[in-house]
Amino acid sequence: MNLAIKDIRHNLGRFVLTSVGIGMLMMIVMGMSGIYRGIIEDATLLIDNIGADIWIVQHNTRGPFAELSRVPQNLIHRALAIPGVVTARNFVQHTIQRRNKGKRLRMTVVGLDWPIDKGKWVPLVSGRILNQNHYEMIADKSLDLRLGEKIKLGKNTYTVVGITSSMISSGGDGIGFFTVQDAIEIQFDTSGEAVRLERISRSVRVEKSDLGLKQPSLIEFASQESSQVPALASPQASSVILKLGPGANLKQVMNIIAGWEDVSVYTSEGERQLLLKGSVEKVRKQIGLFRILLTFISAIIMALILYTLTLDKLHSIALLKLIGASNWIVLKLILQQALILGILGYGIAYFLGQKIFPRFPRRVILSNDDLLQLAIIVLVISVVSSFLGIWKALQVNPNEALN
Amino acid sequence: MADKFAIQAEDLKKIYGSGNTEVAAMQHASMHVAYGEIVALLGPSGSGKSTFLTAVGLINPPTSGRIKIRGQLMLNGPQPMVDLKSIRRKYLGFVFQRSNLIPFLSARENVQIALEINGYSPQDSRKRALELLNELGMGDRADNFPSMLSGGQQQRVAISRALANQPVVILADEPTAALDSHLGRQVMELFRDLAHKHGTGVIIVTHDQRALDVFDAIYEMEDGIIELRQL
Numbered sequence A: 001m002n003l004a005i006k007d008i009r010h011n012l013g014r015f016v017l018t019s020v021g022i023g024m025l026m027m028i029v030m031g032m033s034g035i036y037r038g039i040i041e042d043a044t045l046l047i048d049n050i051g052a053d054i055w056i057v058q059h060n061t062r063g064p065f066a067e068l069s070r071v072p073q074n075l076i077h078r079a080l081a082i083p084g085v086v087t088a089r090n091f092v093q094h095t096i097q098r099r100n101k102g103k104r105l106r107m108t109v110v111g112l113d114w115p116i117d118k119g120k121w122v123p124l125v126s127g128r129i130l131n132q133n134h135y136e137m138i139a140d141k142s143l144d145l146r147l148g149e150k151i152k153l154g155k156n157t158y159t160v161v162g163i164t165s166s167m168i169s170s171g172g173d174g175i176g177f178f179t180v181q182d183a184i185e186i187q188f189d190t191s192g193e194a195v196r197l198e199r200i201s202r203s204v205r206v207e208k209s210d211l212g213l214k215q216p217s218l219i220e221f222a223s224q225e226s227s228q229v230p231a232l233a234s235p236q237a238s239s240v241i242l243k244l245g246p247g248a249n250l251k252q253v254m255n256i257i258a259g260w261e262d263v264s265v266y267t268s269e270g271e272r273q274l275l276l277k278g279s280v281e282k283v284r285k286q287i288g289l290f291r292i293l294l295t296f297i298s299a300i301i302m303a304l305i306l307y308t309l310t311l312d313k314l315h316s317i318a319l320l321k322l323i324g325a326s327n328w329i330v331l332k333l334i335l336q337q338a339l340i341l342g343i344l345g346y347g348i349a350y351f352l353g354q355k356i357f358p359r360f361p362r363r364v365i366l367s368n369d370d371l372l373q374l375a376i377i378v379l380v381i382s383v384v385s386s387f388l389g390i391w392k393a394l395q396v397n398p399n400e401a402l403n
Numbered sequence B: 001m002a003d004k005f006a007i008q009a010e011d012l013k014k015i016y017g018s019g020n021t022e023v024a025a026m027q028h029a030s031m032h033v034a035y036g037e038i039v040a041l042l043g044p045s046g047s048g049k050s051t052f053l054t055a056v057g058l059i060n061p062p063t064s065g066r067i068k069i070r071g072q073l074m075l076n077g078p079q080p081m082v083d084l085k086s087i088r089r090k091y092l093g094f095v096f097q098r099s100n101l102i103p104f105l106s107a108r109e110n111v112q113i114a115l116e117i118n119g120y121s122p123q124d125s126r127k128r129a130l131e132l133l134n135e136l137g138m139g140d141r142a143d144n145f146p147s148m149l150s151g152g153q154q155q156r157v158a159i160s161r162a163l164a165n166q167p168v169v170i171l172a173d174e175p176t177a178a179l180d181s182h183l184g185r186q187v188m189e190l191f192r193d194l195a196h197k198h199g200t201g202v203i204i205v206t207h208d209q210r211a212l213d214v215f216d217a218i219y220e221m222e223d224g225i226i227e228l229r230q231l
């Protein structure tokens, strides 16, 4: 006869309620690690998926994710010249906040170096990758854009041709994928009027200068579009990413690039670490501490519950001892209830989590490692927190059954 | 010689509390119960009957005196000489003044647990528990929880439990107080048959003067002292 189960059966309602309470508490502990995993996954999804071995960024910066980075335009050609490099792509990333159909649209714009990179690596939920050099975009689900929707950013209108999911910048904004050209255009979008005024003022400056008077053709130049003016630097990419061929020596390539004085270079893993250290580190600590705190609180609550459950049974325990039951029988009764409570709570936590977490605005990832870790923690808590009750039960004198 | 006795209580003394709250519940209390003998213990309230019974039952050790069961020394004063718990489990059966059942177990399970902790298989325990309950007229209430039973019914379950392991010694503190006189007598006769058939030594504290004829001997307790009533 299993006394633990008999007792639970007799106080079923209370026990179920207690388990649900414990389960919800555990669900939050579970959620905490899930949120943490989610943040890391979201933050590194792009780096992990884009298929780059090496990231070249502005000299002495930790860009392009942790901070702003600008690299010279010819960098891509220099990089391609290194033996072992198979592809070199420009990479652009910046965050914009505009209005779209009366709603705020906050989006991290990522530029893909079309046609080398059409976004094949972007996990699509629906739609397709970028088929042309201009005016198409792949939008993350969180941006709330529909397939086929047209949005106006700056002077141009872009059509959503694909929907992806879980593509989130480290700041938590949904990513929109464009071609590099479009991405830069969106970033340096200036209104028609501003462009006109800039051209006029440029012409005026040139006309007034000696240079302009001596060389009238310069005035002609100055009134052109900015990108056509040789003296003005063209907009720059955030970084250049390289893919190495099979058998290429990563170290060697890294060393060559490290020798260039205008850029810094990181491996994909290095870039990943930069990103995590930069923007995710604090969140990680915050959530980690919270999780530890919650685990302690759960342990204390479990201990109190098991203690009261034991107190309620003291008379029965005394009686069991009186009729000669060994301490082991009493200990088993309490320990088994602790484990049942823990396991049930864990099950409820998992079940509820599966239902509730997907409704959260950001991903909550229940990794098997975390689940296993929590399961072990729960087992340990169950056992440890039953000590108080067991201690109390072992103190009980069989005499007390007679009071 | 000593082998003839199931229970020997020699010169038991019990003092509760200390200082000016000191109560001497037992003084020079002695009693010998042979195998197969059933004795009654009478006495006014507060005379120390329950104190004596719990001392002999190895639950509430005396301040001084010696308790032997089956000729073996169990308690030398408050000092246990053996593992009291296993002696209680194997050789003693209790029925207490107030019914003492485990509230979360059914009537049948309350009897069954006593058998299981003594090493019987759950199946055998279950079967024997039902037999005992039937014997005490509780067969149809076997699945009821104590809270659904009357005081007398609870007492009968407690008696079934006390008998379950066929103990060498049965100690019962007013087991029939909550029963009607007919059933009360029936229970007393059950105890007597048990004593005579199985050689069990039985001590019963009772106030019921009408059933005294079932006993082999009658002791009276007053102010902590036990005396044999001369028949």
Ligand SMILES: Nc1ncnc2c1ncn2[C@@H]1O[C@H](COP(=O)(O)OP(=O)(O)OP(=O)(O)O)[C@@H](O)[C@H]1O
Pocket (backbone or CB within 6 Å): B016, B017, B023, B024, B025, B043, B044, B045, B046, B047, B048, B049, B050, B051, B052, B097
């Ligand atoms: N745990 C205790 N602490 C202090 N005094 C106690 C305790 N138990 C019993 N006593 C005292 O010891 C004396 C004997 O009590 P006991 O319960 O043995 O009497 P009793 O003969 O069984 O009475 P009743 O017929 O009312 O059950 C009483 O004066 C009682 O107050």
Ligand SMILES: [Mg+2]
Pocket (backbone or CB within 6 Å): B049, B050, B051, B097, B173
């Ligand atoms: Mg009494």
